[in-house]
Amino acid sequence: xxxxxxxxxxxxxxxxxxxxxxxxxxxxxxxxxxxxxxxxxxxxxxxxxxxxxxxxxxxxxxxxxxxxxxxxxxxxxxxxxxxxxxxxxxx
Amino acid sequence: xxxxxxxxxxxxxxxxxxxxxxxxxxxxxxxxxxxxxxxxxxxxxxxxxxxxxxxxxxxxxxxxxxxxxxxxxxxxxxxxxxxxxxxxxxxxxxxxxxxxxxxxxxxxxxxxxxxxxxxxxxxxxxxxxxxxxxxxxxxxxxxxxxxxxxxxxxxxxxxxxxxxxxxxxxxxxxxxxxxxxxxxxxxxxxxxxxxxxxxxxxxxxxxxxxxxxxxxxxxxxxxxxxxxxxxxxxxxxxxxxxxxxxxxxxxxxxxxxxxxxxxxxxxxxxxxxxxxxxxxxxxxxxxxxxxxxxxxxxxxxxxxxxxxxxxxxxxxxxxxxxxxxxxxxxxxxxxxxxxxxxxxxxxxxxxxxxxxxxxxxxxxxxxxxxxxxxxxxxxxxxxxxxxxxxxxxxxxxxxxxxxxxxxxxxxxxxxxxxxxxxxxxxxxxxxxxxxxxxxxxxxxxxxxxxxxxxxxxxxxxxxxxxxxxxxxxxxxxxxxxxxxxxxxxxxxx
Numbered sequence: 378x379x380x381x382x383x384x385x386x387x388x389x390x391x392x393x394x395x396x397x398x399x400x401x402x403x404x405x406x407x408x409x410x411x412x413x414x415x416x417x418x419x420x421x422x423x424x425x426x427x428x429x430x431x432x433x434x435x436x437x438x439x440x441x442x443x444x445x446x447x448x449x450x451x452x453x454x455x456x457x458x459x460x461x462x463x464x465x466x467x468x
Numbered sequence: 469x470x471x472x473x474x475x476x477x478x479x480x481x482x483x484x485x486x487x488x489x490x491x492x493x494x495x496x497x498x499x500x501x502x503x504x505x506x507x508x509x510x511x512x513x514x515x516x517x518x519x520x521x522x523x524x525x526x527x528x529x530x531x532x533x534x535x536x537x538x539x540x541x542x543x544x545x546x547x548x549x550x551x552x553x554x555x556x557x558x559x560x561x562x563x564x565x566x567x568x569x570x571x572x573x574x575x576x577x578x579x580x581x582x583x584x585x586x587x588x589x590x591x592x593x594x595x596x597x598x599x600x601x602x603x604x605x606x607x608x609x610x611x612x613x614x615x616x617x618x619x620x621x622x623x624x625x626x627x628x629x630x631x632x633x634x635x636x637x638x639x640x641x642x643x644x645x646x647x648x649x650x651x652x653x654x655x656x657x658x659x660x661x662x663x664x665x666x667x668x669x670x671x672x673x674x675x676x677x678x679x680x681x682x683x684x685x686x687x688x689x690x691x692x693x694x695x696x697x698x699x700x701x702x703x704x705x706x707x708x709x710x711x712x713x714x715x716x717x718x719x720x721x722x723x724x725x726x727x728x729x730x731x732x733x734x735x736x737x738x739x740x741x742x743x744x745x746x747x748x749x750x751x752x753x754x755x756x757x758x759x760x761x762x763x764x765x766x767x768x769x770x771x772x773x774x775x776x777x778x779x780x781x782x783x784x785x786x787x788x789x790x791x792x793x794x795x796x797x798x799x800x801x802x803x804x805x806x807x808x809x810x811x812x813x814x815x816x817x818x819x820x821x822x823x824x825x826x827x828x829x830x831x832x833x834x835x836x837x838x839x840x841x842x843x844x845x846x847x848x849x850x851x852x853x854x855x856x857x858x859x860x861x862x863x864x865x866x867x868x869x870x871x872x873x874x875x876x877x878x879x880x881x882x883x884x885x886x887x888x889x890x891x892x893x894x895x896x897x898x899x900x901x902x903x904x905x906x907x908x909x910x911x912x913x914x915x916x917x918x919x920x921x922x923x924x925x926x927x928x929x930x931x932x933x934x935x936x937x938x939x940x941x942x943x944x945x946x947x948x949x950x951x952x953x954x955x956x957x958x959x960x961x
Contacts, residue, residue: 393873415860
């Protein structure tokens with residue numbers, strides 16, 4: 378399996394979609410972290426204290442489990458995910 | 469003794485040929501000429517609103533050229549350019565890289581209409597259109613090249629179309645679609661009516677107004693003289709649509725207008741919208757994009773549509789009108805931040821006074837796109853230049869070739885409209901872009917846009933990206949103001 382997986386990243390607050398390169402073994406938590414590294418503080422303000430980032434399939438309501446890997450999520454190349462700010466209490 | 473035009477024009481306009489050695493179909497293959505099966509007798513009723521003879525054309529065009537080139541000669545353009553505001557420099561750099569090659573392409577489109585148009589009047593008008601577009605290419609390249617000695621960006625006037633720069637790719641996709649890969653009738657509806665009548669006023673009349681206010685009389689005169697030709701040859705579209713509607717092809721005509729209008733809107737929204745609302749120095753702005761669109765597009769174009777018996781495009785209220793208030797704002801963020809992928813030096817255009825103007829013209833701007841600019845501005849004010857060059861690449865819409873964008877900030881709303889076809893995932897920034905693809909998937913499905921090429925490895929996602937676009941380090945855009953636009957914020961802190 379290729380060691381790179383491309384996802385479309387729809388980061389809450391940003392103006393448009395970005396291309397995120399992750400690993401098939403990346404967990405959803407790691408996907409959110411990678412997105413944050415590139416986007417928070419560049420296009421969108423850093424998450425406030427007590428706020429976490431969660432991943433969901435684009436347009437869906439339910440968040441994907443943080444430990445779920447990209448290879449287990451059933452994504453295809455350039456599938457799109459939303460990265461959403463959630464208070465730690467709600468996460 | 470000079471014969472008056474009125475004595476012979478109508479006779480000559482109707483002059484046509486009945487082929488004897490080849491069939492009508494061989495002379496005018498439907499796929500190049502008229503796939504709608506309109507009888508020749510109908511085509512011979514083509515009656516153009518503006519009538520011009522070659523003798524008059526040459527005389528008028530010469531007078532126009534004397535006017536435009538003499539204004540240029542009177543004003544030292546190089547000194548004017550050197551002293552110009554960085555925003556105005558960005559307008560000129562962007563315009564001269566993005567527009568002349570499209571004019572040159574239109575030479576070929578008009579020439580094809582000249583050859584394959586079945587109506588004699590249509591062929592006659594298109595032949596003048598061909599000459600017009602040669603003139604537009606020449607005059608814009610000539611004006612651009614004067615700046616070559618002081619700014620490398622103007623080399624892209626000629627170089628651009630020979631590259632795979634993402635902006636150029638986007639333009640090529642749009643204009644290849646509407647005017648270079650279709651029959652003469654379809655091209656004329658899409659090019660002359662939807663594109664030229666719908667939008668050239670934005671780039672050539674509205675921008676001319678801003679240019680005059682800025683004091684760039686040479687550029688203003690050039691734009692106006694180009695538009696005077698557009699006003700004439702864009703009239704090819706109207707009698708053409710009348711013939712289509714009269715011959716039971718109203719639905720087809722409507723769809724052609726709907727497709728072309730949206731495709732061209734996206735191009736002009738980014739090109740003209742950013743020039744009006746961000747690059748033109750604040751004190752010299754005539755109107756906002758929204759106001760110009762209201763005057764030149766919403767009012768005039770809809771009036772023309774109605775007069776021809778066509779409807780507003782189906783997406784007008786739900787997608788076009790909101791887009792006028794949002795799309796170019798999103799694009800401006802990306803064009804500024806990914807400036808090194810462009811041949812011009814973008815500016816931010818978001819000083820406190822400019823933001824006040826944007827909020828006034830687009831209520832809610834500060835709470836949406838302004839939120840992204842808050843982050844960028846703070847980075848610029850604090851000297852965090854590493855955060856002013858993104859480390860992540862945007863996803864492009866599979867139709868427009870521009871970034872797939874929506875609304876930012878507190879009213880965040882970015883949607884990816886996807887389509888799966890033959891094992892491939894396509895991404896679109898709006899339902900309209902997706903709808904256009906769905907009208908003729910075979911036309912579009914084999915194209916690989918910038919994002920697709922990145923995703924499949926055709927373009928390396930590192931420094932190789934610039935090599936792919938044939939951009940040496942010296943050719944890559946930098947902030948036209950060296951980030952000094954954030955100084956007021958730094959001082960206030």
